[in-house]
Amino acid sequence: MSETAVTIESAATESSSCCGSCGTNAAAAPAADSAQTSVFQVKGMTCGHCVSSVTTELKKLDGVNDVAVDLATGQVTVGSTQALADSDVAAAIDEAGYDLIGRIEA
Numbered sequence: 001m002s003e004t005a006v007t008i009e010s011a012a013t014e015s016s017s018c019c020g021s022c023g024t025n026a027a028a029a030p031a032a033d034s035a036q037t038s039v040f041q042v043k044g045m046t047c048g049h050c051v052s053s054v055t056t057e058l059k060k061l062d063g064v065n066d067v068a069v070d071l072a073t074g075q076v077t078v079g080s081t082q083a084l085a086d087s088d089v090a091a092a093i094d095e096a097g098y099d100l101i102g103r104i105e106a
Contacts, residue, residue, distance in 0.1 A: 035080070035081050035082070036063075036079070036080045036081070036082060036083055036084070037077060037078070037079050037080075038077070038078050038080070038083075038084055038089075038103060039075055039076070039077050039078075039103070039104040039106070040075070040076045040077075040078065040089060040093070040100060040101075040102070040103055040104065041074055041075060041076075041100075041101035041102055041103075041104055042054065042069075042074050042075070042076050042093055042098050042099065042100055042101065043074060043098060043099040043100075043101050044097070044098040044099055045069065045071055045074060045098055046071065047071070050069075050071070050096075050098065051069040051071065053096040053097060053098075054067070054069055054076060054092075054093060054096045054098060055067045055069065056096070057092040057093065057095045057096040058076070058078055058089070058092050058093075058096075060092065061080070061084060061088055061089070061092055062082070063080040063081040063082040063084070064078055064079070064080045064084070065079055065080060065081060066078070066079035066080075067079070074101075075104065076093075086100075086102075086103055089103075
């Protein structure tokens, strides 16, 4: 299966777990135009629905203005106007139905 680049601008997904039926293997471009950029390792994402769920929950956090998910690596890049607490990110990832492994230090 070839890798496809997908950027999720907004999502209207209510569900919190991947159904696995869409069969996509998407990767999004890195976050841009943010004062802070943080990269997190997330476990369990497999398709476009997963990307949508994670993006939706992370964008609910104060200051988050951009989210980019790379399904191939499981890395989520978050652009924000302020530093994000790992506990807030973990709660958002958990709400989406996935597991935060940790922050990737640059």
